[in-house]
Amino acid sequence: xxxxxxxxxxxxxxxxxxxxxxxxxxxxxxxxxxxxxxxxxxxxxxxxxxxxxxxxxxxxxxxxxxxxxxxxxxxxxxxxxxxxxxxxxxxxxxxxxxxxxxxxxxxxxxxxx
Amino acid sequence: xxxxxxxxxxxxxxxxxxxxxxxxxxxxxxxxxxxxxxxxxxxxxxxxxxxxxxxxxxxxxxxxxxxxxxxxxxxxxxxxxxxxxxxxxxxxxxxxxxxxxxxxxxxxxxxxxxxx
Numbered sequence: 001x002x003x004x005x006x007x008x009x010x011x012x013x014x015x016x017x018x019x020x021x022x023x024x025x026x027x028x029x030x031x032x033x034x035x036x037x038x039x040x041x042x043x044x045x046x047x048x049x050x051x052x053x054x055x056x057x058x059x060x061x062x063x064x065x066x067x068x069x070x071x072x073x074x075x076x077x078x079x080x081x082x083x084x085x086x087x088x089x090x091x092x093x094x095x096x097x098x099x100x101x102x103x104x105x106x107x108x109x110x111x112x113x
Numbered sequence: 114x115x116x117x118x119x120x121x122x123x124x125x126x127x128x129x130x131x132x133x134x135x136x137x138x139x140x141x142x143x144x145x146x147x148x149x150x151x152x153x154x155x156x157x158x159x160x161x162x163x164x165x166x167x168x169x170x171x172x173x174x175x176x177x178x179x180x181x182x183x184x185x186x187x188x189x190x191x192x193x194x195x196x197x198x199x200x201x202x203x204x205x206x207x208x209x210x211x212x213x214x215x216x217x218x219x220x221x222x223x224x225x226x227x228x229x
Binding site: 041042043045048056058088090098100101102103104105106107 | 146147155156157158159162201203204205216217219220221222
């Protein structure tokens with residue numbers, strides 16, 4: 001299985017809502033990532049987990065809260081988002097955190113109203 | 114100066130031609146180099162990685178790396194309309210100890226259009 005899955009595919013939420021994005025991989029990879037991608041821009045790294053521990057936080061606002069329940073799962077909890085947070089949120093995984101050969105999931109298209 | 118620079122294009126080539134995509138990087142400690150392809154509305158997909166100076170070939174794709182010039186390129190031979198996509202150059206830099214630091218930095222991407 002060489003696939004990274006993400007749910008939901010699309011999410012519309014209000015600024016007072018709490019929601020979560022989910023990501024799963026079954027490739028035995030030890031590093032997992034959250035990226036944010038705005039239209040016509042490259043992906044921007046948000047968080048890196050290595051061996052289920054948070055390794056890198058790219059100064060992301062606290063309204064985004066990552067969680068890694070186990071080596072296959074990665075969540076991104078969302079709370080009190082702003083309309084400018086609307087974007088494609090991509091999950092990726094790799095063998096190790098120093099590995100640039102990353103496998104991306106299909107993404108969650110988030111719209112904040 | 115941006116860490117990774119690409120010509121945003123669009124680059125338009127006829128079917129069957131060679132498409133040449135270029136990327137420069139500013140940080141001399143950059144260690145590993147990658148090309149990702151992203152179709153419109155889809156997620157990035159790794160197509161090539163290159164770690165040492167020279168050429169690396171995989172099917173119709175050739176990646177070229179010149180660390181002295183801080184330059185990496187991707188050649189696509191016999192271009193097909195299905196190659197039309199945004200191509201993202203990405204680098205991982207080394208930390209002071211010489212090992213890789215786990216942040217993949219992307220260029221802005223080059224839009225390639227292959228017309229029949």
